Amino acid sequence: xxxxxxxxxxxxxHMFRRRVTIQYPDEKPVIPPRWRGRIILSRDPDGEERCVAxxxxxxxxxxxxxxxxxxxxxxxxxxxxxxxINFSRCIFCGYCEEACPTDAIQLTPxxxxxxxxxxxxxxxxxxxxxxxxxxxxxxxxxRMAGLAIKGKDKGDAEDEAPPVDLHRLLP
Amino acid sequence: xxxxxxxxxxxxxxxAVVFSFAALLSWIERRLLGVWQDRYGPNRVGPFGLxxxxxxxxxxxxxxxxxxxxxxxxxxxxxxxxxxxTALLAFAVVPVAxxxxxxxxxxxxxxxxxxxxxxxxxxxxxxxxxNNKYSLLGGFxxxxxxxxxxxxxxxxxxxxxxLAGSFNLRDIVAAQEDLWFCIPQILGFITFTVAGIxxxxxxxxxxxxxxxxxxxxxxxxYSSMKFGLFFIGEYVGVILISxxxxxxxxxxxxxxxxxxxxxxxLKTFIVIGFFILLRASLPRPRYDQLMAxxxxxxxxxxxxxxxxxxxxxxxxxx
Numbered sequence: 299x300x301x302x303x304x305x306x307x308x309x310x311x312h313m314f315r316r317r318v319t320i321q322y323p324d325e326k327p328v329i330p331p332r333w334r335g336r337i338i339l340s341r342d343p344d345g346e347e348r349c350v351a352x353x354x355x356x357x358x359x360x361x362x363x364x365x366x367x368x369x370x371x372x373x374x375x376x377x378x379x380x381x382x383i384n385f386s387r388c389i390f391c392g393y394c395e396e397a398c399p400t401d402a403i404q405l406t407p408x409x410x411x412x413x414x415x416x417x418x419x420x421x422x423x424x425x426x427x428x429x430x431x432x433x434x435x436x437x438x439x440x441r442m443a444g445l446a447i448k449g450k451d452k453g454d455a456e457d458e459a460p461p462v463d464l465h466r467l468l469p
Numbered sequence: 470x471x472x473x474x475x476x477x478x479x480x481x482x483x484x485a486v487v488f489s490f491a492a493l494l495s496w497i498e499r500r501l502l503g504v505w506q507d508r509y510g511p512n513r514v515g516p517f518g519l520x521x522x523x524x525x526x527x528x529x530x531x532x533x534x535x536x537x538x539x540x541x542x543x544x545x546x547x548x549x550x551x552x553x554x555t556a557l558l559a560f561a562v563v564p565v566a567x568x569x570x571x572x573x574x575x576x577x578x579x580x581x582x583x584x585x586x587x588x589x590x591x592x593x594x595x596x597x598x599x600n601n602k603y604s605l606l607g608g609f610x611x612x613x614x615x616x617x618x619x620x621x622x623x624x625x626x627x628x629x630x631x632l633a634g635s636f637n638l639r640d641i642v643a644a645q646e647d648l649w650f651c652i653p654q655i656l657g658f659i660t661f662t663v664a665g666i667x668x669x670x671x672x673x674x675x676x677x678x679x680x681x682x683x684x685x686x687x688x689x690x691y692s693s694m695k696f697g698l699f700f701i702g703e704y705v706g707v708i709l710i711s712x713x714x715x716x717x718x719x720x721x722x723x724x725x726x727x728x729x730x731x732x733x734x735l736k737t738f739i740v741i742g743f744f745i746l747l748r749a750s751l752p753r754p755r756y757d758q759l760m761a762x763x764x765x766x767x768x769x770x771x772x773x774x775x776x777x778x779x780x781x782x783x784x785x786x787x
Contacts, residue, residue: 302751309505309750318507 348402355394548595552702607686622664642721
């Protein structure tokens with residue numbers, strides 16, 4: 299009995315505490331930068347798409363919400379011909395970001411994605427692609443990879459020696 | 470003619486006030502619970518969230534009025550009606566202020582006890598007619614709980630009756646002119662409070678609907694306005710018990726300075742606030758604990774209270 303009364307008094311005193319509620323639409327909550335929200339596709343510092351359409355994100359996705367089709371431009375650079383994320387399925391686990399070898403796919407702190415129509419939650423590549431580099435400003439996959447693409451021949455990559463001519467006999 | 474008009478205006482006024490207050494109470498309760506849990510509660514619809522009641526009412530009325538095919542239809546429909554009627558009928562005897570009140574029965578207290586006992590039928594029938602195991606369990610629990618708490622609820626009030634020498638609620642209020650009965654009848658007051666909470670099925674004793682174990686207990690299968698009637702019935706019950714506590718133990722409308730009506734409303738509101746505080750702070754006991762508490766602690770206490778009060782009244786008179 300005494301215990302119950304003490305409990306009630308403590309609860310009553312909570313009336314004068316500070317509220318913990320954040321009145322959301324009027325007052326925005328502070329979202330940490332590593333928040334796993336809306337997914338984007340970033341570009342490298344040259345302004346080209348980072349995505350090399352390796353399908354690792356689609357394979358890592360536990361709910362199969364990522365669909366894409368790989369293709370190549372005339373210089374052999376791979377990119378997705380379409381890239382589609384169905385956000386009505388997405389669980390924002392961030393596995394796609396972990397799987398991505400080129401830091402192309404990234405999760406952002408935006409969570410306000412409400413829609414009246416379910417179909418509007420299917421985001422195409424033009425919805426996903428942003429102009430900047432996202433979380434990793436300096437990284438440029440094709441400038442480091444040994445692959446020859448437009449504007450960069452074999453051996454021109456960062457920290458890369460010129461290719462060895464296999465047919466030369468001199469040491 | 471004017472007497473009849475006065476009586477009718479009394480009836481309609483009290484009905485309107487009780488109904489609107491019961492609706493308002495759903496908002497007050499949520500706000501107060503919020504306040505005591507470091508939140509705000511509903512505050513977005515209208516000023517201070519007051520229009521939340523209107524929104525809830527529209528929602529309840531617009532919902533599908535579903536009677537499950539496996540239910541006993543007549544009783545299923547009848548059950549929520551009973552609780553609303555009994556709760557409102559009991560209000561007829563509540564003496565709000567001098568000149569305000571529906572009837573002045575000389576057995577007012579007995580009428581109140583009778584009506585609050587009849588309310589059990591609603592829950593038992595609702596639980597049985599739903600033909601659902603959770604509802605049935607809720608109905609069983611309600612029946613056992615109400616019966617055992619009804620016993621000492623009536624007994625706990627007999628001390629008050631002895632002191633006032635009347636079953637008439639207006640006489641009981643008038644008898645508290647010098648000293649409120651919550652002081653000489655402290656045991657009776659405590660036991661009546663406990664019984665009242667159990668009668669109103671409020672939180673420490675809300676085993677009939679125990680959300681965590683029985684889904685929603687006896688009203689699991691109810692939807693739309695039938696559920697609304699149970700809801701209103703519960704809140705009317707809370708107001709009724711609070712009003713009765715004020716009448717029997719806190720001197721009803723008596724008080725200095727303010728007009729009698731204001732005093733009555735103020736005291737009732739404080740008691741309702743206490744009920745909500747109980748809900749905010751106390752956990753629900755186990756079912757056997759509840760029964761043991763009723764029969765082994767509360768009933769002996771009321772009997773002791775009855776004996777002592779009787780002895781004192783006898784000694785005083787001789």
